[in-house]
Amino acid sequence: MSNTFLSVDQARAWLLERARPLAGSESVELLAAAGRVLAEAVTATLNVPPHDNSAMDGYALRLADFGQALPVSQRVPAGSVPTPLQAGTVARIFTGAPIPLGADAVIMQEQAEVLEDGRVLLSGNPEMGQNIRLAGEDIADGQVVLKAGQRLGPADLGLAASLGIAKLAVRRALTVAAFFTGDELTEPGQPLSAGKIYNSNRYWLVTSLTALGCRVIDLGIIPDNLAATRVALAKAASEADVIITCGGVSVGEEDHVKAAVEAEGELTLWKIAMKPGKPLAYGRIGAADFIGLPGNPVSGFVTFEVLVKAFLAARQGGEAAKVVATERLPAAFHWDKPDTRREEFVRVRRELVDGHLQLVTYPNQGSGVLMSCAWAEGLVRLAPGQRVSPGELLDFLPLTRG
C-alpha cells in the first residue's frame, strides 16, 4: 500500500491506463441501443437515397419537351414504382417519389399551370437534374457511417434505421456495484437519531451511474466492520465489473474498507491535490476494479465527476481519453483566497450578466453539503494559488444531469 500525493492529471492518467475496455458485445434492437457504446463500426450496405428521387411536389419531364403544354402520362406518389416516361408527356410526381426513367428534371407545382384539357404548362428556367436527388448522393454503399466506441444518440439510431439496420452490436452494459459505509449513515425517510447523518452518497452516485449507461448493483449501507465489508466486496467482485464505495478510504483508523480490500485483493491509496476531494483509492478484487471515493458527499461527487466518469467511459469501451471539448467563459467573480497546494473545482453556473453569458459561483463553496453541487451547472478548475478577477476566461466543465 502506497500513500502518494498526486496531481489531478496524474491521477486521471493513472486511472485511464488501468481502464480495460469491456470485451464482448451484444446485438440489440435500435430502440434499446440509445446511450450504449457501439462495439463495431457501421458500414452502409446501400446507397442513400436508394434511387434518384424528387425533391419537390411537381412534374417530372424530359427537358427537351419544355416549353409546350404536355399531357400527364402517369402519377408517381412516394412509394410507387414509375414506368419509363413517354416522350412528350410529364409525370405528376411527389416529394421522395422515384424519378421515371427518361425524366431529367422536376419542376415544382407552383410553376405549373393545369389547362382545361388536363395538359400542364410548365414555367421557369429548368436545368438538367433540377429538383432530383441522386441515388447515393448522401451516403454511398460501403461508407463507414458510425464509428466503434461512440455512444449512440437519437440521430445515430435514425441514421442506422435509414440504412435498413435493425440491430447494432454494442458493448455489454458496464456493471457497477455500489455500497456505502459508516455507522453514522441513515437512509432518508428513517428517523435520524443523535450523531447520525443521512446517506446522500447513494442517491447521487446510483443516479449518476445510471445516467452514464451503467447497470447498477446497489448494495446499500454496509455495517462499519471488517467482516461485513469483506463479504460485501466479495459479493460485488463476483457480479460487477467495477465496485465503487463512498467513505472508508482516508487514513483514519475507523476505516475498514481499505483493510477489507487488501484482504480480498490489492489497493493503492492516494491523496489527490484537489479541493474538494483528496482521498481516493483504486484497487482490484479478482477481475473487478475497486474505486473508493471520499465519504464527504461534495468531495465524492466532485471526485466522481473529475476522475471517475472518464474511467467509466473508457471501461465501457467508449472514446474516453480524448480531449473533452470545454467551453471557456468569463468569470463574473473574484477568487482571492486560493488554496496554495491543491487545485480547486469551483461550483458555478452560466448566467447572463450585463447581457453576456458569464460564470457565477455558489457563495458557500464549503464541502459540507451538496447544495453547491445541486445548484451548479458545472465546475471551474483552478490551479493551486490561482486567483481570478472578473472577466478572466475560465474552462467550464459541465456536470452529469439526470
Place this chain on the structure above:
Amino acid sequence: MSNTFLSVDQARAWLLERARPLAGSESVELLAAAGRVLAEAVTATLNVPPHDNSAMDGYALRLADFGQALPVSQRVPAGSVPTPLQAGTVARIFTGAPIPLGADAVIMQEQAEVLEDGRVLLSGNPEMGQNIRLAGEDIADGQVVLKAGQRLGPADLGLAASLGIAKLAVRRALTVAAFFTGDELTEPGQPLSAGKIYNSNRYWLVTSLTALGCRVIDLGIIPDNLAATRVALAKAASEADVIITCGGVSVGEEDHVKAAVEAEGELTLWKIAMKPGKPLAYGRIGAADFIGLPGNPVSGFVTFEVLVKAFLAARQGGEAAKVVATERLPAAFHWDKPDTRREEFVRVRRELVDGHLQLVTYPNQGSGVLMSCAWAEGLVRLAPGQRVSPGELLDFLPLTRG
C-alpha cells in the same frame, strides 16, 4: 385552416403559449426521480449539519487546556453520541463525529503526539471553532433547496437525501404518442422493395422523447389513408398528452394527416422560415396536442430540436421558456451562399483548430439524410442572408444525446 409563414421565434412563442403545464403530481422514491420535473419546492426541515461536528480526524479539546499533555477521556467515532468533555482531557474524534459539549476546537491528528503514558501533546496555534462545522452552517431549517419546475439531476437527489427526504412530488411523466405515415416507409430489418425507403424518423424521435423524460406510445407506421389515420389519431388522443407524427403535413395532395386531424379536432398549418424545416402543424384533438413534423428526417429532426423540445419541456411543467444559456464559439468555416429567406440551422461540431475550440460544419448540409445530424454535436443558427467568415462568433445549440 390557415397557411401562414412564420419566423422561428414567432413559431416558438406561439407554441410555448399553448404549452399547458401538466397538472397533478405523483410521489416517487428518490432513485426513481432522476430526470423528472419537480412539482413542488423542497424546503429543508432540519439543519445541515444537524449537529456541530468535526471536520478532521484528531482531538477535540477546550482551548483553555491547550499547551499541556492531556489524557484521552473518550473516543468519538462518527455516528456515536459523546458525553460532555471533562475539563483537562481531550476526546479522540473522527471526521463527521459530533463535538462533545464543552469542546471548542479540534486539532488534527497530524499535530498530535501520543506519549508513552497515553496522554496526548497537541501542537499548532489552535483557534476557537477550528475544524468544527457548525449545525445549520450549510443549510438552515426552512430554507428552499430545490425549486418547483426544475428537472432533477443526481446532485439534487443527493441533496434531498441529505435532508432525510425519501420521496419527492414530481409532475407525472408526459405521455407522447408517435406515429409515422407514408406508404413508402419500411421498417429497418425488412427487405426494401423498389420505391420504398426505411422509416428512420421513428428511431430518432422515440429515443429523443425517452431522453427528454417522456413516456412514449409508439404506434409505428400507419397506412397512408384517411380512415387509418383517423383511427390512429383517436386512439392516440385518448391515451396521450401530446401526439407527434412525421410526414403528411405539407401541402401535397397525398397527405392525409391534416384532413384526419381536422376531422378529429382542429389544426393550424404553418410554413416556418427555417432550413432545414418548413412545414409544421399544430392542433388539438380533445385534450391532446397534435404536432406534425416534416417527413424529411433532417427537417423533422431539426424542427424537433429547435421548436418542439422547448414545447415539451414547458408541457412537462418545467422551466422551458427561460433563456437557454448558449455557448458562443468562433466559426472555423466560410458560409458564402446563405438562404436569403429562411434562417439556417447548420450542423456543427466543436473541434480544436489551431489549439482553439472552434465550430466546424459537416460538408454536406443537404436535408436528404441524417448523416449530418448524427455527425453533429449541435446547431448554429444563421439569420436569412447571413454570411459567415472564419473567426466570427456564433451561438452553439447542443443536440439531445442518448
